[in-house]
Amino acid sequence: MNGDFRKQIEEYRTEMKNYVKENDATNGLNLKSKEEVKEYVKKHEIDSIRVWFTDTIGFLKSFSITSNELDNALNEGMGFDGSSIEGYSRIQESDMIAMPIPKTTQLIPFKIGGSKAIRMFAKVQTPEGELYPRDPRNILKQNLEKLKKHDLTTMYVGPEAEFFYFKENNSPQVIDEAGYFDLNPTDVGDSLRELTVFALQSMGIEVEYHHHEVAPSQHEIDLKYKEALRMADNLLTYKWLVKEIARQNGVHATFMPKPLAKENGSGMHVHLSLFKDKENKFYNHEDEKHLSELAKKFIAGTLKHASEMCLTTNQWTNSYKRLIPGFEAPVYIAWAERNRSALVRVPVYKPGKEDATRIELRFPDAACNPYLAFAAMLGAGLEGVEKNYELPNSISADLYKMSLEQREELGIKQLPHDLYDAVMSAKDSELMKKVIGNGTLNHLVRTKLEEHFSHKLDITKKELRDYLKL
Numbered sequence: 253m254n255g256d257f258r259k260q261i262e263e264y265r266t267e268m269k270n271y272v273k274e275n276d277a278t279n280g281l282n283l284k285s286k287e288e289v290k291e292y293v294k295k296h297e298i299d300s301i302r303v304w305f306t307d308t309i310g311f312l313k314s315f316s317i318t319s320n321e322l323d324n325a326l327n328e329g330m331g332f333d334g335s336s337i338e339g340y341s342r343i344q345e346s347d348m349i350a351m352p353i354p355k356t357t358q359l360i361p362f363k364i365g366g367s368k369a370i371r372m373f374a375k376v377q378t379p380e381g382e383l384y385p386r387d388p389r390n391i392l393k394q395n396l397e398k399l400k401k402h403d404l405t406t407m408y409v410g411p412e413a414e415f416f417y418f419k420e421n422n423s424p425q426v427i428d429e430a431g432y433f434d435l436n437p438t439d440v441g442d443s444l445r446e447l448t449v450f451a452l453q454s455m456g457i458e459v460e461y462h463h464h465e466v467a468p469s470q471h472e473i474d475l476k477y478k479e480a481l482r483m484a485d486n487l488l489t490y491k492w493l494v495k496e497i498a499r500q501n502g503v504h505a506t507f508m509p510k511p512l513a514k515e516n517g518s519g520m521h522v523h524l525s526l527f528k529d530k531e532n533k534f535y536n537h538e539d540e541k542h543l544s545e546l547a548k549k550f551i552a553g554t555l556k557h558a559s560e561m562c563l564t565t566n567q568w569t570n571s572y573k574r575l576i577p578g579f580e581a582p583v584y585i586a587w588a589e590r591n592r593s594a595l596v597r598v599p600v601y602k603p604g605k606e607d608a609t610r611i612e613l614r615f616p617d618a619a620c621n622p623y624l625a626f627a628a629m630l631g632a633g634l635e636g637v638e639k640n641y642e643l644p645n646s647i648s649a650d651l652y653k654m655s656l657e658q659r660e661e662l663g664i665k666q667l668p669h670d671l672y673d674a675v676m677s678a679k680d681s682e683l684m685k686k687v688i689g690n691g692t693l694n695h696l697v698r699t700k701l702e703e704h705f706s707h708k709l710d711i712t713k714k715e716l717r718d719y720l721k722l
Contacts, residue, residue: 261443261501265450268361272454275368277359280456286326289354289372293319299367302360303330303352304488305374306388308339308695309567310621312488315350316369325352329377339695340376340386348384350374356485358455362500373485386692388623392481395627395687398634399526402546406527407630408610410460410477411487413618414518415494416511417441417469421504424511426469434464441471444498449473451493457486466580467515477523480630484622491618509566509617510573517574519581520618523599524629525610526550535609541589541598541646542609548643551587551596551611553636554629555644558585558595558615561632562668563678563696564624564688565616569707572670574617577652582614584654585665586647593651595667615667624688631687671704 272278275296283289293301300316303325307313315332317325334340334348341348356373363369376387383390396407419425428440435442445462452459458476465472473494475486491507498505510517525534526546534547543551554561566575574581580592588594597612616625635641644663651664659666668674678684679697688696 258443265447272361283357286354289357300369302371303374307337347379349377361451361454392623392627404526404528407480408477408525409480409483410523412474412521414472415507418504429468430464432466448497480626487622507618509571516579520616522613523610532607535606549637550633552641552643553633557632559677560681561628562674564628569671584651588646627687675700
């Protein structure tokens with residue numbers, strides 16, 4: 253990567269900036285109704301309307317319609333074969349309807365195949381008009397309804413999703429040797445990040461900051477916290493933009509949890525808080541740690557059910573190669589304030605920043621399905637609230653340096669060692685059945701067991717190197 257690459261990025265940014273401005277989308281669209289969407293499409297001569305949803309695993313699904321079909325799509329929805337979507341219906345129940353959601357409309361900040369395009373998320377329905385229970389977005393939305401039972405209104409989420417830039421898509425060849433917070437000329441990914449930030453903001457997705465991460469060619473763009481359902485939409489858009497903008501500039505971006513064997517993996521630390529209207533219900537000024545009873549019980553639920561949640565927060569065989577001691581990834585089920593070796597961290601309270609009181613879940617990775625992951629986080633925490641779980645003592649010592657005996661004495665358990673352990677932890681979990689439903693849970697269990705055993709059949713280069721001489 254050299255000066256020519258940066259020049260290419262600068263020209264690309266100029267084109268994108270002009271394109272976004274010409275289409276009145278500098279800070280995102282604020283369309284609320286079907287009529288406003290149709291008016292925008294007509295005024296700006298939008299050629300392609302992309303309708304997005306995800307399968308159970310979290311892969312983004314999309315189909316495109318022309319402006320001529322928009323009115324019908326907004327009123328009647330668009331039919332599709334649900335049996336062809338991972339984790340959806342059986343073939344005899346395959347008819348599904350994708351109903352575009354007007355308020356999720358955003359201009360894609362570059363042309364696709366020469367066409368102007370907008371994207372809209374969809375809610376998936378049955379032909380009878382009922383919400384389809386296995387649609388991950390519907391699952392999260394239904395779990396968020398449980399907040400009302402606790403006199404709460406909003407779950408705010410702020411993810412820190414890390415990723416790598418590589419030279420090509422079939423080999424992890426880094427594009428830089430930079431480290432944490434390093435800048436140009438070492439960090440040549442800085443220009444790509446800046447371009448991605450501009451694209452995010454043009455789609456109405458606020459960014460707090462971005463930087464180079466610890467490992468070579470590893471990066472992070474932090475999205476400003478939002479309500480959980482909107483954040484899940486934003487996170488999927490973020491992941492798509494990171495990868496697509498990299499691809500258009502000859503680079504491969506990946507959210508694979510552990511692509512480099514001897515370097516830190518890519519996690520997704522998730523900051524989470526619960527509000528009633530504008531009041532942060534995790535905050536209590538009288539408590540020594542400024543945590544409310546709600547927050548303490550929520551943390552206790554998160555800790556107790558962490559292993560069960562891993563099937564949604566860390567769902568790949570490769571996820572567990574990140575979750576090992578020594579690479580800044582949490583392994584042991586404990587909580588702390590400043591201690592970043594703990595599974596759950598409570599950022600230190602700053603006077604006058606009551607709204608910022610939150611917990612940070614450090615074990616998820618960005619290769620998850622955010623709808624299911626956020627639903628599991630909420631479900632586990634509320635289980636602690638509803639069943640009055642007692643919060644264990646916080647841990648200030650470095651958990652990585654503790655002996656097994658010391659951890660056992662403190663009752664500190666460990667996350668699943670691999671995907672098989674994660675499946676076994678979740679498959680009979682009453683909590684997971686309640687949160688994501690029997691159908692979705694059974695599909696994940698079956699699919700992930702198949703993945704685990706397919707990887708067990710593989711013989712690695714290291715095994716050949718170490719054992720062929722036996």
